[in-house]
Amino acid sequence: MTEAPERAFTRAMEAEFPVAPQRLALAVSGGGDSMALMALAQDWAKQSGTQLEVLTVDHRLRTGAALEIALVERFCQAAQIPHRTLVWTGWDHRGNLQDQARRARYTLLSGAAQGCDAILLGHTKDDLAETFLMRLARGAGSDGLRAMRASFERDGTRFLRPLLSVSRESLRQLLRTRGIDWIDDPSNDDPRFERVRARKALAAMTELGFGADGIAISAHHLAAENAALRREAFTVLTNTVEQVCGAFRIALTALADLEPELRRRAVLAMVRSLGAEEYPPRGDALAEFIAALVRGETRTLAGCLSYRHRDWCWLQREPAYLGPSVSAGDIWDNRWRFAQVEGARTRELGEDGLAQCGDWRSVGLPRRVLLVSPALFKGETLHAAPFAGLSGDVALEYRGKPVQSFLMPH
Template identity: 45%
Template sequence: MPAPLLTRFLQGLGLAEAPVLGLAVSGGSDSLGLLHLAVEAGLTCHAVTVDHGLRPEAAAEAEAVARICAGLGVPHQVLRWRGWDRRGNLQDQARRARYRLIADWAQAQGIGAVALGHTRDDLAETFLMRLARGAGVDGLSAMQASRSHLGIRWLRPLLAIGRAELRADLAARGVAWADDPSNDNPAFDRVRVRRAMAGLDPLGLDAPRLAEVAGHLAEVREALEAGMLEAARRHARIDAGDVLLDRAVFDLPAEILRRLLVQALAFVSSAEYGPRGPALRLATERLRQADAVTLHGCRLAPGRHGLRIYREARAVEGCTAAPDALWDGRWRMSGPQNNGLQVRMLGIEGLAACKDWRATGRPRDSLIASPAVWQGERLVAAPLAGWQNGWTAATGRLEEAFFLSVLSH
């Protein structure tokens, strides 16, 4: 017999104490089940609903969630997204916007963790969708129970609970939920997979078994990440935001090397994810032949002592920021005064004005893509190229940031 829902919820939450917990509640059965279990557990919660403005019913559903939260004594806020330009992948854009809106809301509320209502069924469906795409270990391990992104810890405490169990629990509580019509639209991969799963049950490939396999692969992923972290500490270091890997990395097992390169590229480019598999495999083959390659907005340049990964100049052309704001997602400049100044890449002309740049020991192309302070067309400072002029360029503790990023994806 499976453990009671509340026990499995608390085990999935994995929190030693009961902090203020953010809850993403859409009004569907999964997220409403999450809400009621959190309240039953006695946790201090704040709920949030994102109205994407894509369905006329969405506003009424958000109001219904607000009423339920009020009845439970849970503070609730509705966030609205009106950013779709009718181009591109709607579901992907809506998902990204939802995470950004919720992360901003949580940080404003002083909330460090937000729980999502993904269930064992979601885990199994995601496994099959990624299997169809030929995913590797990371993809097939599907959803993580805990993940850091956008400065927030995202938790999925319902991954050991089935959707039918949650609905039965809500029905027993007398709670009604809303059904999104898109959940029955066969135009979406997830809906087709959900329907196909009914035919897999007789083979023993039901949602619990698929989720179990995804859990086994998650353990494999954790072991590979630990091996990659050890390799990073032995073979990687940071120089002015560039990642330097010694030549011994090419003797590492292929999967450890792949993961190390993915993490280094994501770090240098400030990207959420690394490059796709085929492009990275081709790049790795060329690197083994000592060819320099451009990938993921970065330049990978082999040398006598190893491999340097730095920002590609074309990737930061036109990137500007105020001196006290982040530039290219990483760099923050500090100096004597900010009025009328702008941060943008150093560029060829700027580097020519830095007479001592060679003394830094850094490659010319890396410095060209580095941050500099400008007043119009006049270069004020280029700290990474050896011309401080009272300014510094910092992006926190770079070594720690890189090694921590190894464990956060």
């Protein structure tokens, strides 16, 4: 059953904030969901003493957006809530418009909400169900079908969805009861967009008795099962996989003995950690890559190179995807930082550097790993290559994300 909006909002906020936050930002477009979010947040803030600020993103894609912004502005003025409009001007008319607009929206919101404890979003149970259907149509597993997260972090900012247990219609009923206007985005009726088609499919399913309530329950069950799988994969990455010189190695026998789904998740996390692609690789490409790993064959995928060395399977950064050289003291390749040395630069060791290392074979690492390892040069002269046995009395620290953090879906 759908929870009453006021009760659902209060319950969600108390769960997230045992102590009332000082300041919250609200993402409000002028549509029904976000206008209801603003009304509910206003009620709650009066009781909690929390300061509110409303943020509206203008993507400059529709002339009608000005009317929606004006509607939000009028409400905020009457309620004495600060309001700002954030303008996106980055659309280059190439690529996926909706994806780029969504990314821009989060970036703009994060940048504008500095000093806020969180940003509230107006996603509802209907959004959860529509997303489920969209991902189901793509053949998603539990990573894609699990319920939307009620809270998440992006660009260093905390985002909350306090209305995920509430139906879209119940929010509109709340607005009607309170006499609050809203404006529906006309693109919400455009069948060219996948979400609009999912919304119509959901409406048809609801008439047959298969609605958002049941989908939400299934999505939450899948979220629990997904979390259990990720915990198992975390254990594999912690206890079975070794991180050496910024690369990963796992015994071939251990790799072959892993349950297929745990093996897929562990390998995907390593590929995302090492690679240079923003999105995970396609499922079929990943499956072929993993099959080659088990056979001990050399393969590349998304900026990651894998191969067999003795009884180990190694995964490392592909040389072509390494970052450019940087001054000592700066972070190189998004992962490594040498202490500052006057006149020195950080880059990969490479063939020229390895030739200056003397007996590098004594360190026991594959030559391929050493070639892409961090090194410090003064001109053409090697000053430090810690993994190849030349410390140069210069501290080196790893500044990359833990591989376990890549177990979360993109």
